């Protein structure tokens with residue numbers, strides 16, 4: 001009809017660290033858009049502070065990180081602690097990169113990183129994961 | 141000046157006025173959604189707004205609007221001003237989703253407590269977008285930002301609609317487009333209070349600026365304000381102080397010439413019209429129920445003309 005009143009889900013896609021390119025992050029961002037999500041794309045070289053401040057200003061429902069640098073065991077915990085400080089406890093935190101099962105378990109158990117996706121994960125898997133998590137939060 | 145808030149949206153409005161960014165972010169989502177809760181927030185915060193200078197930044201895709209906004213933020217921050225930004229990108233007409241990328245160019249201000257940047261997708265309709273940006277500006281204004289920049293992609297009607305919300309509209313052109321008289325959209329000429337010829341590191345920048353000047357001189361004979369044309373290199377911050385100065389001069393002109401009051405009246409009139417149109421339609425739609433769809437079907441089948449159908453719906457007695 002005229003104006004839609006439904007709840008749009010907003011996802012930050014960020015690439016922390018100094019390394020490399022953001023091709024992977026862009027592909028994920030576009031796939032999320034095509035699944036109907038509003039993606040706020042922050043680009044390269046984002047510090048944990050920048051990512052959390054962006055999530056706060058954008059009132060994001062989720063933060064997805066693309067990590068290649070191997071710094072995941074410092075970056076995820078840092079982001080989680082900043083999220084706690086800012087009271088962003090309802091925001092989904094997930095990411096992709098080359099992360100061992102052991103690290104993924106630690107991130108999940110100790111820092112509530114709910115989804116870790118290795119290289120080769122299909123985009124459909126990631127989208128379904130986000131949908132499920134949003135559903136659990138009553139946002140979809 | 142601080143305002144106390146009557147009424148209660150979870151005290152969101154009061155927290156917003158106290159400078160709580162999380163509350164501002166939440167409130168922006170609510171007004172963007174356009175539901176009753178958002179309307180209530182605007183009602184509560186409206187008395188605290190009206191102090192900011194609202195600046196629209198528009199132009200064709202890729203002309204450097206976001207980079208220019210970034211440089212303007214830097215300029216005003218160095219003067220201690222607080223700056224709010226609403227950056228609008230189009231939604232995908234297929235999925236309703238969007239990739240909002242304007243922030244990429246504004247990263248350096250993400251951690252600055254005196255800056256608040258919000259990305260917005262155009263979502264459904266044009267009318268919806270200008271309502272959402274207008275309400276978002278009201279909230280940022282109430283939150284105490286001195287300058288509020290609204291970035292929109294120049295794509296026909298949308299920037300004209302949004303220009304109505306702004307006090308000063310900056311149209312961004314780039315060399316190679318502007319020299320061709322045909323390329324400057326008529327709509328953009330009319331809404332521009334200031335022109336930025338960005339990417340002035342390009343050799344044709346001077347020609348573009350001259351071409352624009354000539355067009356403006358032909359078009360604007362009797363106008364009180366002659367839109368200045370400022371060459372900028374946004375990536376290096378060059379010319380940005382001049383651009384900020386032109387924007388400030390325009391604000392002074394508005395205030396001294398009495399045009400500010402005139403524009404504000406026009407804006408108020410547009411806003412009231414928009415809200416009434418939406419509400420009246422909603423009320424009518426509720427009252428007539430399925431008869432609306434039935435009327436649509438009759439018109440589509442050419443059994444009835446739209447004027448008679450509308451009159452019947454309007455004259456239908458309350459049930």
Ligand SMILES: Nc1nc2c(ncn2[C@@H]2O[C@H](COP(=O)(O)OP(=O)(O)OP(=O)(O)O)[C@@H](O)[C@H]2O)c(=O)[nH]1
Pocket residue numbers: 200201202203204205206207208242245293338339340341372373374375376
């Ligand atoms: N050479 C040159 N490049 C510039 C200048 N300003 C911006 N750019 C580049 O132009 C490209 C687009 O810049 P943006 O600021 O994203 O442009 P925009 O108008 O906001 O783009 P959309 O929001 O996508 O319409 C980027 O690669 C910038 O680095 C400039 O003054 N000179």
Ligand SMILES: [Mg+2]
Pocket residue numbers: 205206207241242291
């Ligand atoms: Mg932009």
